[in-house]
Amino acid sequence: RFGLAEKEDQIGVVTGLAYTSVGGELLSIEALRLPGKGRMKTTGKLGDVMKESIDAASSYVRSISPQLGIKPPQFERWDIHVHVPEGATPKDGPSAGLAMVTSIVSVLTQIPVRKDIAMTGEVTLRGNALAIGGLKEKLLAALRGGVKTVLIPQENEKDLPEIPDNVKQGLEIIPVSHVSEVLEHALVRKPEPVEWDEAAEEAAAAAAAAKAGGEAGSSATAH
Amino acid sequence: RFGLAEKEDQIGVVTGLAYTSVGGELLSIEALRLPGKGRMKTTGKLGDVMKESIDAASSYVRSISPQLGIKPPQFERWDIHVHVPEGATPKDGPSAGLAMVTSIVSVLTQIPVRKDIAMTGEVTLRGNALAIGGLKEKLLAALRGGVKTVLIPQENEKDLPEIPDNVKQGLEIIPVSHVSEVLEHALVRKPEPVEWDEAAEEAAAAAAAAKAGGEAGSSATAH
Amino acid sequence: RFGLAEKEDQIGVVTGLAYTSVGGELLSIEALRLPGKGRMKTTGKLGDVMKESIDAASSYVRSISPQLGIKPPQFERWDIHVHVPEGATPKDGPSAGLAMVTSIVSVLTQIPVRKDIAMTGEVTLRGNALAIGGLKEKLLAALRGGVKTVLIPQENEKDLPEIPDNVKQGLEIIPVSHVSEVLEHALVRKPEPVEWDEAAEEAAAAAAAAKAGGEAGSSATAH
Amino acid sequence: RFGLAEKEDQIGVVTGLAYTSVGGELLSIEALRLPGKGRMKTTGKLGDVMKESIDAASSYVRSISPQLGIKPPQFERWDIHVHVPEGATPKDGPSAGLAMVTSIVSVLTQIPVRKDIAMTGEVTLRGNALAIGGLKEKLLAALRGGVKTVLIPQENEKDLPEIPDNVKQGLEIIPVSHVSEVLEHALVRKPEPVEWDEAAEEAAAAAAAAKAGGEAGSSATAH
Amino acid sequence: RFGLAEKEDQIGVVTGLAYTSVGGELLSIEALRLPGKGRMKTTGKLGDVMKESIDAASSYVRSISPQLGIKPPQFERWDIHVHVPEGATPKDGPSAGLAMVTSIVSVLTQIPVRKDIAMTGEVTLRGNALAIGGLKEKLLAALRGGVKTVLIPQENEKDLPEIPDNVKQGLEIIPVSHVSEVLEHALVRKPEPVEWDEAAEEAAAAAAAAKAGGEAGSSATAH
Amino acid sequence: RFGLAEKEDQIGVVTGLAYTSVGGELLSIEALRLPGKGRMKTTGKLGDVMKESIDAASSYVRSISPQLGIKPPQFERWDIHVHVPEGATPKDGPSAGLAMVTSIVSVLTQIPVRKDIAMTGEVTLRGNALAIGGLKEKLLAALRGGVKTVLIPQENEKDLPEIPDNVKQGLEIIPVSHVSEVLEHALVRKPEPVEWDEAAEEAAAAAAAAKAGGEAGSSATAH
Ligand SMILES: [Ca+2]
Ligand SMILES: [Ca+2]
Ligand SMILES: [Ca+2]
Ligand SMILES: [Ca+2]
Ligand SMILES: [Ca+2]
Ligand SMILES: [Ca+2]
Ligand SMILES: [Ca+2]
Ligand SMILES: [Ca+2]
Ligand SMILES: [Ca+2]
Ligand SMILES: [Ca+2]
Ligand SMILES: [Ca+2]
Ligand SMILES: [Ca+2]
Missing domain, CATH: 1.20.5 (Single alpha-helices involved in coiled-coils or other helix-helix interfaces)
Known part of the structure; x- marks a missing residue:
């Protein structure tokens, strides 16, 4: 099933897009919420930059938690585990930031993520989307994998002219500049603020x- | 006794399948549950990827614990030690994930594992089985070691045509796509949900x- | 938006100035205050020297906290996360010290930072500003990025004669010798002491x- | 006194057998029980595999503690220190596992270890004895050192035909397959279960x- | 201002003397006392030997704390941060030990350090001063930087004949054998014992x- | 004063003997007892083997603490800091073990160590003295440094014939096989058991x- 879009809307499972020397690839990101003490665990042979992007995603989510219906003290009662299969493949880079935020928000709110959406984009501590590399390869992988909609950073709109027409026709490509837009498109319903x-x-x-x-x-x- | 299937059904002891440059090998995985504080200890010269696969297995098991008859707070009262003899041989890779899950479930539920079953497959945080490499070598080692039944990831069914007929006749090969199927085959009885x-x-x-x-x-x- | 001055006054976001072999660059520094236990988290592929300069900035801010309206015990109730995008670019050096102090003060006091100001300068544990390198390249980057005012260490005034006239005309360059002057220029209002x-x-x-x-x-x- | 069997039955002192490029050697293993918090300390320039074999030995002992007369909560009130002199000589490998178990059991039960016994064998989390290398060299060292009885893994019985007759005549060689047999031979009296x-x-x-x-x-x- | 003596008596700021391949240099050492839990933080790209010399200085100060007017339990209520600017320059060696002690004593007692004094010397756990290298270069740097008085270890008196006369005329050079003499010269007033x-x-x-x-x-x- | 015997009996200060490629040397070992939580701190650029020998010394001392007049729970109320000046010189090896024990016992009992005694010898967890290398060079350094009495391991008596007569005449050389003998010779009075x-x-x-x-x-x- 790897390299294909998810088959159903799932809580905490987000499709990211990776870019390696041999082309683009779908990246399944899984988050799990466990009874705990506010710890964050990451697995999947992740490099330091990807681990830091999970840290940044996590802090951003904590900073907006009331908007997600979560009172900050609740964070101390859960651990979050983010895993990126396949476990033997090294992964790195900041471009899964938006997907990490989405995955963490999904497990915390228990709102599923739409199954036919993929996304790429670095995220800042304020939830802004930053440009990424390898847009063409990533979009090709999304098309190949049966993804319908791809969220990309607005800063990457300038790269769209270089994308082949069939790719642009086969995918709904939505530029976003902030996490708020990402969550609107990716979650099956809106979180209720508290x-x-x-x-x-x-x-x-x-x-x-x-x-x-x-x-x-x-x-x-x-x- | 190494390189042979277990002689009796045991709690926490699972036969995995390893694959090295010199062929396949049986891998005895041992878990032990000790009074403690929710810590996980791993020994047996395990590489980072195998350690992470134990982490992922452990989080998955925690996430389904009520289905196993375990209330989440009980996790804080036990330590789990996973050991993979022989202690001087380096081991790595994610393909023992299903076996790790089975071993941890067995010690937590105190339900023994069937002695003549072996298994291979990476596991995700949702309990899905992912494809592994070296299927032929692993099946040969299982046959050699007196194993009767081998669980393999459904994603590896495509590799079965390349497996010699005598191996396929000597073993019951069961493709699985999720941990739930693994536990049904491997445990001597079903856990009772709480x-x-x-x-x-x-x-x-x-x-x-x-x-x-x-x-x-x-x-x-x-x- | 990277490489440009901020579009609005924001809490915790400060524009620093970096200097690499290929010239100067704007550096967006983001701090976030989270409910916590007095921990400091840093991300953005920061080298040891930059991490230590954040430590020094943080200790300095704690040492003057009553002047900022913050009673010391309150520090134990927050975590601070300092992130420097872009997450894949290594950053190091002590010259963002003044910007780190400003960013931390801004999140702790919840007073926004003026959007069209940038700054460079090492900071000591007493809040003194120390000289930095690459002044010319940094000022050029500031001009290019639409910054209006740049704070530089008084120790670097000696380097101003080498700066091209158009740069000096396009920017208000303010030498400072202490953090107190930095905060006066950079925050949109003065903190009220307690x-x-x-x-x-x-x-x-x-x-x-x-x-x-x-x-x-x-x-x-x-x- | 090094290289010689112990002169009296001592609590926590066990004679192991090492095997290096220059031959076999007696290895004195010392454990000490200290008032503490359930911590394990190891010294003596031990490699990672030997440290892990102490971890495995310790977990095994905890898992059988009622059989040794020890209620599990008591483990939280002691620290155990395992030292292998001579402190400047690097030591590694899993083959001192049985000796580690014996040493830990001895300090916990305060039952002395017979002075003229030596042992070699890897141990699993279930207390099974696994085969070791260098049997001949180890037995020669035992004979030379005045040891009377040597416990070896049953898996090594196959190597006995290669052992010189004078060695087999000078030593009582006892193959064992489980820790329970080791403790029966090595401790001066049986622990009383609780x-x-x-x-x-x-x-x-x-x-x-x-x-x-x-x-x-x-x-x-x-x- | 670097490379010059301090302009006023300050609490926690001490002028040390460093010695590199290109000559002697003034080293500004800053300590800060923060509400905390008895932790020690060090920054400024310090090598392991310099960090250990701060540890030794700190333990020595704790051991004499009643003489300084500090009851030992108070140590658990403060953190101490020692910083040595400039943050990008690596520093190492034990010869700033006396300066570290002075700086820590000054922040703990809140007694300022005389501004025109500099010092060099390793310190032992009993407060004894040990000899250092590079005396000539250090004294030259002190003279150049406007320092009036320099404390050196008595063990270095033997090196004074090699020091140029103008240096010995321009500086008051005071050999010391123990921290007690250092504090008498360096602090603006004597601590009151408790x-x-x-x-x-x-x-x-x-x-x-x-x-x-x-x-x-x-x-x-x-x- | 380095390289010379101590000038007075001091608490926690012991003269050890080191042996390097350029000959023997006196090694001043300093221990300090601080109000704390049972932690052990070591400084002086010590290698792993020397740090482990301090660990072993510390555990041995804890195991005999009632004989020293110390009830075990008191250990949790002190930290011990062992420092070996000079801080820039790397030191390693297990042969200062007897001196470490003596130094720790002295600070815990507050009984001074005789000033004109030096000692060398590895120590086991049971307090046994093990042989060391470089005996001749160490004894020469002791003689040169004004030491009167040297304690050596009984296992090294076999090396005495090779020691020059003037060294044997100038020093009282006492072979010891256990820490109990060391303490009798080195402490100015006997600890009172509790x-x-x-x-x-x-x-x-x-x-x-x-x-x-x-x-x-x-x-x-x-x-
Ligand atoms: Ca793949
Ligand atoms: Ca990027
Ligand atoms: Ca094998
Ligand atoms: Ca795989
Ligand atoms: Ca850039
Ligand atoms: Ca600088
Ligand atoms: Ca030896
Ligand atoms: Ca074996
Ligand atoms: Ca082995
Ligand atoms: Ca400088
Ligand atoms: Ca020195
Ligand atoms: Ca020396």
């Missing part, structure tokens, strides 16, 4: 703690 | 904590 | 603890 | 905790 | 704990 | 805990 007023939460927690302490104190002296 | 409603458990825990806090509070103000 | 009398806080905490203990004790013996 | 019903212990602990919580709660509301 | 009777403190703490426990206990049984 | 019945202590602690729990419980239900 209110999170950090200052208010902190104040409430502090008040509760103070009250508990104070009462315990007054109890201790009163009876 | 109910685990994460949200409910959390709510219950929170309620209990709140009640304890509230009562302590009311006690403090009331008397 | 009082923090460490000894007083400690004494208060100790007194509170003692009182709690004492009362609990007297309660225990009195009723 | 009952350990893990599920029962857990249930008891949980009940105690629940009762404590419940009573505290009822106390809080009752008076 | 009494610390470890055994008494422990006994008091134990008694307090026992009393608290006992009272709680008697309370529990009495009413 | 009783430590591990089982009794544990039982007492458990009883105290049970009583505290039980009383709290009965209080909760009784009033």
Whole structure:
């Protein structure tokens, strides 16, 4: 099944696009959410740059978590494992950043990812999409693998004239400049935001703690 | 006894299949469950890819733990040690993934593994079986070692025409596409699922904590 | 958008200036503040010297935190992630020190950084600005990228005579000798100091603890 | 005294057999039990394979601890230090596995090891003995060193015809296939098993905790 | 400002003397005390020997802390960061040991260091000063940089005859054999000792704990 | 002062003997005891073998701590720092083991080490002294440095005939086979043993805990 688009919408499974000396390839990215302590585990013979891009994706997701319906303290109760099969093939580079964000958002929100979409693009800590290399090879691999829609960084729009017409006809190519657009296209439904007023939460927690302490104190002296 | 199938059904002991420049070989994989803190230990001169495949196997098993009769918090009370003798021989690669999953499931459920079965196949975080190399050499080693049944990835069915007839006659070769099929064939009985409603458990825990806090509070103000 | 000044004032995003064998370049530095435990994470293929300059920037910022309106214990409740895109390009050296300080101060105070300013300069643990190399190339890159104002270390004023006149006319070049001047120019408003009398806080905490203990004790013996 | 059998039965001291390019050698293995936290320390310029064989030995011992009279939680209250003098000589390989198990069992049970016994053999996580190399050289070293009895893996029985007659006459050579046989021969007395019903212990602990919580709660509301 | 003596007395800033193939150089050493947990952070591209000399300096300072007015438990409430600018220049060697001690003592006691003093000398765990190399080059750099007084190890007095007369006239060169002499010359005032009777403190703490426990206990049984 | 015997009896300072290609040398070993958590720190550019010999020395000392007047739990309240000046000179090998033990025992018991004694010898986990190399060069360095007494391993007595007569006349050479003899000669007075019945202590602690729990419980239900 490798080298083909996914057969059904799945939670945490995203199709990325890799580019090697021998051409483009589909890259299946899998995230899993496990009961834990806020740790991030990565496997799949990933190079340092790809591991860092998972770190950046993870921090970005944490920074927008209320928009995803997740209160920040919940992060401390889960571990996330990101795996990129096939385990014996070395993978590296920052261009799976958008896919990493999508995969992590999907497992955290438990919203499936559309099965016939693929994506490529580096991501910044603010969720901006940065240009990638090997666009032609990646689009060819997407077409070959039965992908219908490909999200690419807006910064790569300048490379579209060099893409063969049959590729542009066979794929819906959507330039994006920010993760928000990626999630709109890739998730089967929109996450529901939750209110999170950090200052208010902190104040409430502090008040509760103070009250508990104070009462315990007054109890201790009163009876 | 090395190079031969196991003599009895054992908990945590699985026969994998390795493939080196000098041919195929049986690989005995041993897992042990110890009272602990959720740590994973691996020994046997394992390369990084094999260690990562144990990580992936372990995360997959955690993600399906209620189906195995294990409530997720129990993971924090055990350490798992996976050892691959012989300790002086370097081993690597992702193709023991299915065997790693089976071995870990066996020690966690305490259900023995059938003694005359061997298996090969990479595993993904979703439990899918991926193709491996060296199928012919691995099957020859299985036959030589007295194995009766071999589980191979469905993706490798395409390689079966190249396998000599005597090998195909001497072994029951079963293509599998997912861990669920592997466990059905390899374990001597089916694990019994347990109910685990994460949200409910959390709510219950929170309620209990709140009640304890509230009562302590009311006690403090009331008397 | 890379190689261009930022389009709007943003929290935690600072434009630095890099200098490589092929000339100067704008360097976008991003910091993010996340609920956490006082950890610092850095990504973007940073060399050891750049990582250490982030450490030094972070310690300096902690040492002046009351001037920024932040009580020291608050540091234990946040993680800071500093990322320098593009993730595949190796970056090193101490000359982004002033920019690192500015970025960290901005996320901690939530005060945006002026969009059309860039800066270069090593920073010491006392916030002093130290000289950097490649001033000409850096200023050229700033001009090219649409930057209006560039902060440089006073120690580099001696290099200004070698800078072409059109560069000096196109940019406001401001020599600085200390972080305090950098923050005045770079942040859109001044942070409001908070009082923090460490000894007083400690004494208060100790007194509170003692009182709690004492009362609990007297309660225990009195009723 | 090196190169000679021990002069008295000692707790935690086991004579192993090493095999190098210049012949066989006696290897004194020392374990010490210290008040601690369940940590394992190893010294003596040990290679990775020998360190892993100590890990495997340790996990095996933990897995059979009730048979040795040790309740698993006790492991968390001790550190074990395994040292192999002479500290400047590099040592490696898995063939001291049986000796490592014996040494660890001896310090944990405080039962001395017979002074005139030596042993060689790799150990698996299930306590099985695996074949080793250099049998002839090892037996010669044992004879030279005044050892009376040598335990060897049953898998090495096939090598006995090549051993010179004077060696076979001077030593009692005992093939073993499992650690249980090793301990019977090597320890001066048998460990006394203790009952350990893990599920029962857990249930008891949980009940105690629940009762404590419940009573505290009822106390809080009752008076 | 680098290569010049400090312009004012500062807390935690000490001028050391380095010696490279191209001559002597002033080395500005900066320490900062931050609210923390007793950790030591070092930056400035320091080699292993220089890092170890900071470790030794730190342990020595802890061992004499009551003489400095610091009760040992206070160490657990601070982190210390030692930075040696310029961050891109590799530095190594043990000869900044006396300067490290002085810098750490200054931040811990908050007593400034005299601005026109420089120093060189390895330090032992007992605070003894050991000889260093490159004395001539170091003294020349001190003179060039406007330093007035230089502390050197007494073991280096034997090298003074080789020092040019103008250097010896331009600098006050003071041989020292122990840190106590260094601190007398370098700090603007003497630290005030505090009494610390470890055994008494422990006994008091134990008694307090026992009393608290006992009272709680008697309370529990009495009413 | 390096290369000379110590001038006074000091706590934690021991003179070892090193042997390099250019001859023997005195090695000053310094240990310091600091309030802490049972950690061991080592500095002085020590190789792995010397670090391991410090580990072994430390474990041996812990194993005999009641004989030294130290109850094992006290180890958790101290850190020990072992430093071997001069910090820029690489040192390695196991032959300072006896000196390491002596230095650690001295700081833990606060009993000074005789100033005119030097020692060489590897140590095992049971405190046995093992043979070392370079005896002649080491004894020459001791004589040159003003040492009066040298402790050597009994296993090295066989090398004494090769030692020049003037060396044997100028030094008192004492062969030792165990640490107990070393401490008798090297410490200015004998440590006073303390009783430590591990089982009794544990039982007492458990009883105290049970009583505290039980009383709290009965209080909760009784009033
Ligand atoms: Ca492929
Ligand atoms: Ca890129
Ligand atoms: Ca084999
Ligand atoms: Ca594969
Ligand atoms: Ca670029
Ligand atoms: Ca610089
Ligand atoms: Ca030897
Ligand atoms: Ca074997
Ligand atoms: Ca072997
Ligand atoms: Ca310089
Ligand atoms: Ca030196
Ligand atoms: Ca020397």
